[in-house]
Amino acid sequence: MIYPVLETERLLLRQLTSTDSADLFEYFSQDKVMEYYDLEIFKTLEDAQNIINHFNGEFEKGKGFRWALELKSEKKVIGTCGYHNWSREHFRAEIGYELNPKFWRNSYMKEAILPILIFGFESMRLHRVDAFIDPSNISSEKLLQSLNFKDEGTLRDYFFEKGKFVDAKIFGLINE
Numbered sequence: 001m002i003y004p005v006l007e008t009e010r011l012l013l014r015q016l017t018s019t020d021s022a023d024l025f026e027y028f029s030q031d032k033v034m035e036y037y038d039l040e041i042f043k044t045l046e047d048a049q050n051i052i053n054h055f056n057g058e059f060e061k062g063k064g065f066r067w068a069l070e071l072k073s074e075k076k077v078i079g080t081c082g083y084h085n086w087s088r089e090h091f092r093a094e095i096g097y098e099l100n101p102k103f104w105r106n107s108y109m110k111e112a113i114l115p116i117l118i119f120g121f122e123s124m125r126l127h128r129v130d131a132f133i134d135p136s137n138i139s140s141e142k143l144l145q146s147l148n149f150k151d152e153g154t155l156r157d158y159f160f161e162k163g164k165f166v167d168a169k170i171f172g173l174i175n176e
Contacts, residue, residue: 003059004123006067006115013067013112016055016080020068021048023077027100036134037098038161058084064093065119069112071103078103081112083120083129091127093120104139113147121175128175132158132168144171 006013016024025048027033034041042048055066066082079099086093095116099109120126133140135154145151149171157165 001062004065004119006119008111008115010072011108011112012070012072013081013115014070015059016052016066016068016077018049018052020052020077021045023100024048024051024080027079027098027102030101032101033098036137036140038159040162055080055082062086065116066096067112067116069099069108071108078108079112081109081116083116083124085130086124088125091125092130093124093126094130094132095120096131109143110146113143117147117173126175129173131171131173133171135167135169141169141171147173149173 003015022045025042025045028039028042028048028051031041039051058064058066064082064084064086066080066084068077069079069081070076071078079097081097082095083093084096095113097109097113117129120129129149131144131149133144141151150173152170152172155168155170158168159166
């Protein structure tokens with residue numbers, strides 16, 4: 001299968017490549033990005049290459065898609081967004097995303113998620129998209145609500161991350 005390329009006014013959504021390692025390392029090495037992420041802070045460029053390999057491996061196994069969000073004006077990857085835990089049998093997948101803090105509060109993630117949702121509902125035949133977030137991640141909650149995701153509650157001690165159990169707020173979007 002050919003990796004789908006999506007485009008918005010400011011962004012090119014494409015497959016991650018090894019040349020994106022430095023851009024990903026720039027923000028995956030920051031505490032404020034990793035605060036709500038289930039990985040440790042990146043210490044080397046190899047860490048960035050490993051996550052690129054992981055995301056591309058999930059695509060190759062048919063388990064999901066993770067697009068590089070390339071800012072067209074700068075030819076720079078400013079984040080990623082996509083689907084994981086794709087369950088074809090149940091017509092659902094989880095969405096995940098992160099963005100370089102230099103580009104926060106400019107609606108880039110909302111701009112990226114809209115065509116990704118359309119792709120999910122039309123090409124992947126999804127009926128439902130889930131999002132799990134840390135209950136204290138207010139920015140992510142506001143983003144999901146602006147995209148019409150519904151708060152479906154808090155799952156207590158749902159994930160074991162960085163040596164401790166953490167709650168997860170679940171949001172869902174149904175293709176109606």
